[in-house]
Amino acid sequence: MNMPASASGTALAPDKEQAARQLTDIMAKFTGYVGKRLPQDVLDKLAELRARETKPLAKVVYDSMFDNLEKADRLDRPCCQDTGALQYFVRAGAGFPLLGELKAILGDAVRQATKDAPLRHNAVETFVEKNTGTNTGTNIPWIDWEIVPDDDTCTIEVYMAGGGCSLPGAAKVLMPAAGYEGVVQFVFDVITSYGVNACPPLLVGVGVSTSVETAATLSKRAILRPIGSHHPDPQAAKMEALLEKGLNDVGIGPQGMSGSSSVMGVHIEASARHPSTIGVGVSVGCWAHRRGTIRIQPDLAYEILSHRGAVL
Amino acid sequence: MKKILTTPIRDEDIAGLRAGDVVYLDGLLVTCRDVGHRRLIELGQKLPVDLRGNAIFHAGPIVVKDGDGWKIISIGPTTSMRMESFERDFIRETGVKLIVGKGGMGPETVEGCRENKALHAVFPGGCAVLAATQVEKIERVEWLDLGMPEALWVCRVKEFGPLIISIDTHGNNLFETNKAEFNRLKVPAIAEISKEVRFIR
Numbered sequence A: 001m002n003m004p005a006s007a008s009g010t011a012l013a014p015d016k017e018q019a020a021r022q023l024t025d026i027m028a029k030f031t032g033y034v035g036k037r038l039p040q041d042v043l044d045k046l047a048e049l050r051a052r053e054t055k056p057l058a059k060v061v062y063d064s065m066f067d068n069l070e071k072a073d074r075l076d077r078p079c080c081q082d083t084g085a086l087q088y089f090v091r092a093g094a095g096f097p098l099l100g101e102l103k104a105i106l107g108d109a110v111r112q113a114t115k116d117a118p119l120r121h122n123a124v125e126t127f128v129e130k131n132t133g134t135n136t137g138t139n140i141p142w143i144d145w146e147i148v149p150d151d152d153t154c155t156i157e158v159y160m161a162g163g164g165c166s167l168p169g170a171a172k173v174l175m176p177a178a179g180y181e182g183v184v185q186f187v188f189d190v191i192t193s194y195g196v197n198a199c200p201p202l203l204v205g206v207g208v209s210t211s212v213e214t215a216a217t218l219s220k221r222a223i224l225r226p227i228g229s230h231h232p233d234p235q236a237a238k239m240e241a242l243l244e245k246g247l248n249d250v251g252i253g254p255q256g257m258s259g260s261s262s263v264m265g266v267h268i269e270a271s272a273r274h275p276s277t278i279g280v281g282v283s284v285g286c287w288a289h290r291r292g293t294i295r296i297q298p299d300l301a302y303e304i305l306s307h308r309g310a311v312l
Numbered sequence B: 001m002k003k004i005l006t007t008p009i010r011d012e013d014i015a016g017l018r019a020g021d022v023v024y025l026d027g028l029l030v031t032c033r034d035v036g037h038r039r040l041i042e043l044g045q046k047l048p049v050d051l052r053g054n055a056i057f058h059a060g061p062i063v064v065k066d067g068d069g070w071k072i073i074s075i076g077p078t079t080s081m082r083m084e085s086f087e088r089d090f091i092r093e094t095g096v097k098l099i100v101g102k103g104g105m106g107p108e109t110v111e112g113c114r115e116n117k118a119l120h121a122v123f124p125g126g127c128a129v130l131a132a133t134q135v136e137k138i139e140r141v142e143w144l145d146l147g148m149p150e151a152l153w154v155c156r157v158k159e160f161g162p163l164i165i166s167i168d169t170h171g172n173n174l175f176e177t178n179k180a181e182f183n184r185l186k187v188p189a190i191a192e193i194s195k196e197v198r199f200i201r
């Protein structure tokens, strides 16, 4: 049987190999960059919450946060020591020239960023229970794929999932009798327990869906949305606003010190559901919400959408 | 005026401090987290650093080789609650006076802090470069076989903080007080929202 020329294991054409190296370099630098500087929407929100804060202990914490961000930027270092498990959310055009190579490229980019940034070694191979020392391992970096037909660009979200902010993550399937009221209860239970230790103010992602894994995935997608964006459905958008206000009324404050706010925002993502279930998932991002968005053209020209004035 | 604690810390230095006070640290601070605690308490191994009167930090740093020594790039607190099951015994065994971490700790640590006069304090989470710039020197490293995050990094620190005291020597626990308040406030908030989200009719 004839193998197609692009089958795995076959060497890439030299120009493609060169392009793959170039994209690896861009993604390594961008990944390192995201570990050191927060996206503009998060910076703006933190500044707003800081200005609104009245409690003395909470102010002490905000002062430290901004002092830290300034030092991280100036010294070019990761702003939090926990540079997370690396996750990439890829929205690739079916015609993006390096689509087939992208998985390998992102793995190489992580290995390179781990040395160059540097990033903390955060990939423990399960069952073997050994830290690989490269931030790569089975299915890590985690890659989530969305393929866009009739398009040849590629947009990649980088997310550093820290331990503290991954811990509160939870999902379950409610009976319809619990209603959206059950969703509200679930969100509050998660945020007022584990959320307190996840370095608030938090960005809360809620997935409302049909089963446990769809709700969980949507809740993660929700925290990748820029702060200040709203769900297109008016009822969902209303629920986002209600949850945000309600959680802020609890006044968890930065680092759980108690304060004027608890969250940077609440985002809901939803899918249709089975008539007999309401799947609900919660993911949280910490104040050091290291998320970055980069759009790459077929010729590898790129644009950084999440950070203002970013230079790699 | 900054309130500064200097190691070795004596009982009388901390007796007047209360949960919610803010202090800074001068002196010796040793990173010690999950496996460090497990080795001493569960596996009965002797800790290679004398902690009497000193401070520990629940933290896993990013460290790079710097000539013959080491340099801290980034060091920040990790969730203290993971050490809750060990901390009371740890305080008794080591004579440590200040435990720095993130988030609160539970009733066992409160007891440990009362019995043997010690404090738990939080360094603002995620402020790892700020903390790194307050480490003057890494004096040495022990148990490096545990890997970079779990090894015991013996650090000399200067005005290390802010450290917000969460558990004092008198049995007060800032996070327990806060959590009770959060749980009280969440009941009306949930009731209020629930009225507005009866979308299933």
Ligand code: SF4
Residues within 6 Å of the ligand: A080, A081, A082, A083, A161, A162, A163, A164, A165, A197, A198, A199, A286, A287, A288, B076, B077, B078, B125, B126, B127
């Ligand atoms: S929760 Fe976020 S800011 Fe806090 S230590 Fe973890 S990664 Fe850093």
